[in-house]
Amino acid sequence: MELYQLRTFVTVAQQGHLTQAAELLHLSQPAVTAQIKALEEDMGMPLFDRSAGGVRLTRAGEELLPRAQSILTSSRDLLNHARGLKGQLAGRAIIGTITTPEMLHIGPWIASLVEKYPLLDIQIRHNVTGVILNQVRKKEIDAGFYIGKNPYVNVNTVHLADIRFRVMVPNGWRERIESGGPKALGKIPWVGMSSLSSFNKLCSELWRELNIAPKKLIDVDHVPIMATLMSVGIGAVLMREDDAIRADADGMGYLVPDVVKTAELQFIYPADRDGDPVIDALRVELASEWRGLGVPAPGAQP
Incomplete structure (x- = not known):
């Protein structure tokens, strides 16, 4: 069974006459007759009753007509969708993420990319900031996020926000910090991030x-x-800072006052890919997402 046979079947059913259907289909009447006969052989049953005045559907033909129409509609929809995709951005984008999705607004950003660029193959890789920076520098991934100063000339950055960081200590050490001030922070142990993390540098x-x-x-x-x-x-x-304030409110620890460290949240990509259609799409949608929020990132300065 072929789509052109279903198209002929539907047209003949609608016209009730082989000659009129042939005219609409730009076919000869024998060609229309041959297609209907072939379809009936595939179906294993007659679809039309013939008479001198024309043709009319059998009970089986009446039953199958709506399904044939549905198949033709679906095929047209598929073709229209394919035509709509023609010329759209296609390719792969491997994106390195850090910290939490809320901080990066990753959900709405990826959703907009998926909606606008259905042919773009998006892959997410999560890691610490130093690893993401090195992967972008080595072109192992296409773009990513980074906290801090970018030391490489072959990596371009897009500034997103200034993130504030705060120090928290266990509740039992509060009195020691309050009496000793910031210098007391040097006399207590710290939990640190790996050497490849921006937290370590900060x-x-x-x-x-x-x-x-x-x-x-x-x-x-x-x-x-x-x-x-x-x-x-x-x-x-x-x-x-936003995480520290919540942790302090929940009684998880003591938020040390007046000790603040600020760092830049950056979107990074290889410098030689400036103007690349995939990178441009990522940047445009990211900028739109951050502008659309109308507020700074969590922990960011206005």
């Missing part, structure tokens, strides 16, 4: 600014684990 910068040299007990690569270890008394942590 901690080092903060320690230099405070002129302290605390002991780092544990390296982890997952922010929620850092908060958990802090809450059970293992050590101090550097957290995004």
